[in-house]
Amino acid sequence: MSTNINTLVTKKMNFGTKRAMASYAVWALISFAVLSLGSCRYAEDEDSARNLFKLWQKEYEVQYDSYLQAEEKFHVFWDNIKYINNLNKEYSGETEFALNHFAAMTTKEFKQKILMPKRQPPVFDESRYIRDRLGRDIPDSFDWVEKGRVTPVKDQGDVGTCWAFSAVENIEGQWIAAGQKMTNLSVEQVVECDSNVDHSGNSTHADCGVFGGWPYLAYQYVMKAGGMETGEDYSYCCGLGGKPGTCSICPAAGYNWTLCGDPTWFCNMTQSCGAKINPKKFVPGLKVVDWKAIDEDENTIAEQMMTIGPLSVAMDATLLQHYHKGVFDPIFCSKTALDHAVLLVGWGVEKDLFSTKPYWRVKNSWGAKWGENGYFRMLRGSGICGINTAVTTAVLQKP
Ligand SMILES: *[C@@H]1O[C@H](CO)[C@@H](O)[C@H](O)[C@H]1NC(C)=O
Ligand SMILES: *[C@@H]1O[C@H](CO)[C@@H](O)[C@H](O)[C@H]1NC(C)=O
Ligand SMILES: *[C@@H]1O[C@H](CO)[C@@H](O)[C@H](O)[C@H]1NC(C)=O
Ligand SMILES: *[C@@H]1O[C@H](CO)[C@@H](O)[C@H](O)[C@H]1NC(C)=O
Numbered sequence: 302m303s304t305n306i307n308t309l310v311t312k313k314m315n316f317g318t319k320r321a322m323a324s325y326a327v328w329a330l331i332s333f334a335v336l337s338l339g340s341c342r343y344a345e346d347e348d349s350a351r352n353l354f355k356l357w358q359k360e361y362e363v364q365y366d367s368y369l370q371a372e373e374k375f376h377v378f379w380d381n382i383k384y385i386n387n388l389n390k391e392y393s394g395e396t397e398f399a400l401n402h403f404a405a406m407t408t409k410e411f412k413q414k415i416l417m418p419k420r421q422p423p424v425f426d427e428s429r430y431i432r433d434r435l436g437r438d439i440p441d442s443f444d445w446v447e448k449g450r451v452t453p454v455k456d457q458g459d460v461g462t463c464w465a466f467s468a469v470e471n472i473e474g475q476w477i478a479a480g481q482k483m484t485n486l487s488v489e490q491v492v493e494c495d496s497n498v499d500h501s502g503n504s505t506h507a508d509c510g511v512f513g514g515w516p517y518l519a520y521q522y523v524m525k526a527g528g529m530e531t532g533e534d535y536s537y538c539c540g541l542g543g544k545p546g547t548c549s550i551c552p553a554a555g556y557n558w559t560l561c562g563d564p565t566w567f568c569n570m571t572q573s574c575g576a577k578i579n580p581k582k583f584v585p586g587l588k589v590v591d592w593k594a595i596d597e598d599e600n601t602i603a604e605q606m607m608t609i610g611p612l613s614v615a616m617d618a619t620l621l622q623h624y625h626k627g628v629f630d631p632i633f634c635s636k637t638a639l640d641h642a643v644l645l646v647g648w649g650v651e652k653d654l655f656s657t658k659p660y661w662r663v664k665n666s667w668g669a670k671w672g673e674n675g676y677f678r679m680l681r682g683s684g685i686c687g688i689n690t691a692v693t694t695a696v697l698q699k700p
Pocket of ligand 2: 424
């Protein structure tokens, strides 16, 4: 059983692409070290696809209840193989796509389960915004991960809780900025307890637990709650999909059915906020006292980020389902229909003989196996996918 997914992939270089020559050496070095290859094609015939499906199930520990369900999923997987091959052709040399843990999900299922309903960027009172240019030199590259301000990558599982991860990870960065040690804070607490709604502005925004929410509303929840438990004390359980430690959470008190839709069909009160939250376990001294939004100008965002720390952002993420690596500059992407929240941690410039591409480095909450060790990169400077339209940070009480 020493086969791995690599051996079933037809490796085929795209010599016609401008970056192919430059990347050939690197490709040769890493092609046996990584699980799923980028500059390559998956074989599309049924036998190969079935073999790949088996290996993929093993790799991601996926089991199906019935033969019928497995067959249905296999056909989605097979379609995705073809779709990923097409994406790799279309974006060749720029962004690579591969089979990851979303490989047996249709685009529709991915949008429904993992992403949030699309919403316009929220518009805040002018006093909320930090718009100052500090006049600092913006270096070519910058990375809060290297500087120890970012906790390990987490996995939201198969529910729409990205907004809570994004907000909590910003707070984690602010906590370290306040001179404290790196601490995982409780995403589950926010998912279970927060039902904030914002009726101001053009479109209404609400926190809906496993069905989506907004980081700026989550900061306000933490302000009201008076603190946060650690991620170890109040552990993540709502997205585990039946794995050990799974919980059946009830909607937070105040959950708005009109805005959020029907809550989960089954929930267990003793596995939910009311029974679990314990203010005695709040991390001593950690208090969110305010929150801010940052101007849309990406140079301002970079400058402010150097001062503030990792920032929460939202974007249109439909095309990220099969992302594997590279700087992503999607052909179709909305700047005003946001459906995913993540954490901006740095930036850089990718240079080769033919082009110079500035990018943002972004922390995702889809596990460390996804993308570039849990991170991805987006083109910087053109408001790609609305990544600059909902940039926010919590403000913590000074130590
Ligand atoms: C934070 O969470 C990560 C991954 O879930 C874990 O590996 C790490 O040990 C945790 N850190 C602390 C300080 O508990
Ligand atoms: C509301 O929407 C209209 C039309 O899309 C736009 O012109 C206006 O600026 C928006 N106002 C706010 C507060 O978002
Ligand atoms: C839920 O949201 C709707 C739409 O914004 C609003 O009219 C309604 O009053 C809210 N319900 C509750 C219980 O807050
Ligand atoms: C609710 O959760 C508690 C604690 O996890 C468990 O003991 C109980 O059996 C659950 N109730 C139901 C109906 O599943």
